[in-house]
Amino acid sequence: MNYQNDKKSIILPIAVAVSLVLGIFLGATFFGKKTFISNAGGTSSVFKEVLMHINKSYVDEVNIDSLSQYGIEKMLEKLDPHTAFLPPQDAELASADLHNGFDGIGVEFNIFNDSLFVVSPLVGGPSEAIGIKTGDIILKADTVNLTGKNLNSNVVFKSLRGPRNSIVKLTIKRKGTKNLLSFNVKRDKIPTYSIDAAYMMPDKKTGYIKVNRFAETTYDEFKAHLGSLKSKGMTQLMIDLRGNPGGYMDRATDMVDELVGGNDVIVYTKGKDRSNNYEVKASKSGIFEKGKIVVLVDEGSASASEIVSGALQDFDRATIVGRRTFGKGLVQAPIQLSDGSELRLTISRYYIPSGRSIQKPYELGKSEDYMEDMHNRYASKELFVKDSIKSNQKLKFKTKGGRTVYGGGGVTPDVFVPQDTSYYTGYLVDMFAKNIFREYSLNYTVQNTAKLQAMGFDTYLKNFQVDDKMLSDMKAIGAKNQVKFSEKDYQKSKEFIKTHVKALIARNVWKNNEKSGLTNEFYQIINQDDSMIKIGMSKF
CATH class of the missing domain: 2.30.42.10 (PDZ domain)
Structure with missing residues (x-):
């Protein structure tokens, strides 16, 4: 079975619950729709018999569909953390943002x-x-x-x-x-877009591309923006994969193929069923096979993002900057069920060029422990101190150039950047939770669009300031929405608030000038004070 060109070879969620706000899950890998012949017919019949008797004779009225779904979900809890059952409505919403609109x-x-x-x-x-x-x-x-x-x-x-x-x-x-x-x-x-920003950095030679997920059109978007930036004089590239939960795996391998030469293996899979074993090799002549690359990652970079960052690291093609990635290296196949629901069944593991798996450890049936990993990283100071990253010394591998890298738990960056919490306060969290900044920015935009557009973005970027009156108005809106004001917290978060609101206003004013889904103006402002980007730029 050859999945290499299957556009439905994708990376999807670790959780059953659909995130309606974000539109997608934290990624996990799976392939196109599959139908498996079951050899568990006897057990299945018993399950149906039990439901039939409950439906017919149980003393109280019960929802059989709900009961059946509960039974399936409890059964899957005995497997790995990424095998999941999605009811019809959740299955539809989970995949909507990965499709082309x-x-x-x-x-x-x-x-x-x-x-x-x-x-x-x-x-x-x-x-x-x-x-x-x-x-x-x-x-x-x-x-x-x-x-x-x-x-x-x-x-x-x-x-x-x-x-x-x-x-x-x-x-x-x-x-x-x-x-x-x-x-x-x-x-x-x-139409939906998966690249948020693609622009030339102030040094006029570095191209910046922010990829938010690996959806149906991601590779086409990436290739188009890559070519455009190259035509503007780009000689080095920064790819931002922070918070990217994954998506279609072949879009990730196509992206890697655009950046590396030769015909080496980019990723391969191994499972119990040999038909699920395959490999993807570099095959095309990419448009940016020369020139330095920096890839930004963090603990929210999962799955397809780890294939891109890990493969480029294994090929010694890019410097990986940030924090250790999520650690998702299991492959799921989505199996469409008769009522429109889906079973997403783990069928194999994937491996990147050095031969390492980036799947973090787990025990069957202990998904809660698995999900505690992020809390454990925080508690162990791993997000803040480089030496707190504990690599498995038994899982050493070599990059193409002979450098040592480790398997068994995400992609460890070449250059560590601690999480910046200097501006993080309870007041800021409450203001975000109640949508104060976005609401204020929207109102300000409605009242000042003509003036700001006449100013032009370049002048806005250089000269516009969120002044004290604007900050006072925001605080007043917060107070009306029961946000408890703290002067200490406010002073700690003030500069971040000013930058963020300036970026939101720019996004509102200039977003519709772009027909490619880009929000360059937002990122050109927000990235100015981004410590990871500053460190990444120093590594070219």
Whole structure:
């Protein structure tokens, strides 16, 4: 069985619960839909018999579907931490952001004060075409109320997404307009992007590319941006994979292939069933096989991100900067079940060029211990002190150039950068949790868009300052939303707040000038004070 060119060879979540806010899980690897012939027919029959008797004769009414799902989930808890069962609705949402778009109305939204705000209509989408604007409040979708304490992302998705060409009637409140507005929006395909930023750094020779996941279009996006940056004079490249949970594995190997020469193995897999064993070799002539590369990673870089960073490290092609990655090296196959649900079954392990597995240790049936790993890293000071990283001395491997690297638990960076918590306070967390910064930035944008656009981004980047009045207004909004003010915390977080709000305003003002999904302006501001980027730049 050859999966090398299977576009559904992907890396998906470690958890069953769908993250509706982020849209994707923390990654785990799996391949295209598969059907396995079961040899457990007898046990299956007994399971069905038990459910049948419960349904027919149990003294109280019970939900058989819910009971069956519970039984499946408890059974899978006895296996590895990445084997999972997804009910139909969760399976659909889990994969939506990895596909090349979804059907909907095309808005970026924000839930604030139990209300649904339009952050921006997406360029080329149906909402933009019909006249929905930044700052609009969506009160209803058809007859569904989109206000109140029960409002959440799941309710929004169910109301605004739907079959292409179907129509949803939106009731909207617009600032400065006395009467409510009504829009009939015809849903359409909404493109999704997996590269957040691609721009030239101030030194005019370093290209920066931020990849948020490995989705269906990631490689095509990456190749296009790589070529564009090269045409602008890029001679060295920084790839930012921090917080990237994974995605389609063949997009990751294609990315590596674009950066390395020769025909060496990029990744290979081994499992009990030999049909699940395969290897991917470098095969194409890449457009950036020369020139220095720095890759940024952290504890949130998982799966496909670890294939990219680990393979480039094993080939001695890039300097890896940051903190030890998540440690996900198990391969899952998604098995579609008759009711639309999915079983994601671990079928093999993958290995990067040096022969090492980056899967961190686990015990069957002890997923809770496995999930405690991040807490343990924090408690052991690993996120802050390089010497706290404990490499398994029994799992030594050699890079192509003869350097020692370690398997058995993520990709350890060549250059360690501690987590920066200097600005991290309870006040800041509360302001973020209640969406104060985003809400303030949205309001400021609505009131000042024309002036800021006339200024131009280059002038904004150089001269605009979040002043004391703006900070005072933000604090006031926080107070109205029961954010407890602390002067000590505020002073500690103040500079971060100023930078973050400046970046959010820039994102709101200039995002729609880009038709490629990029938010370069946001990252050009936020990255100025990023310690990992500063250290990464020093390693070219």
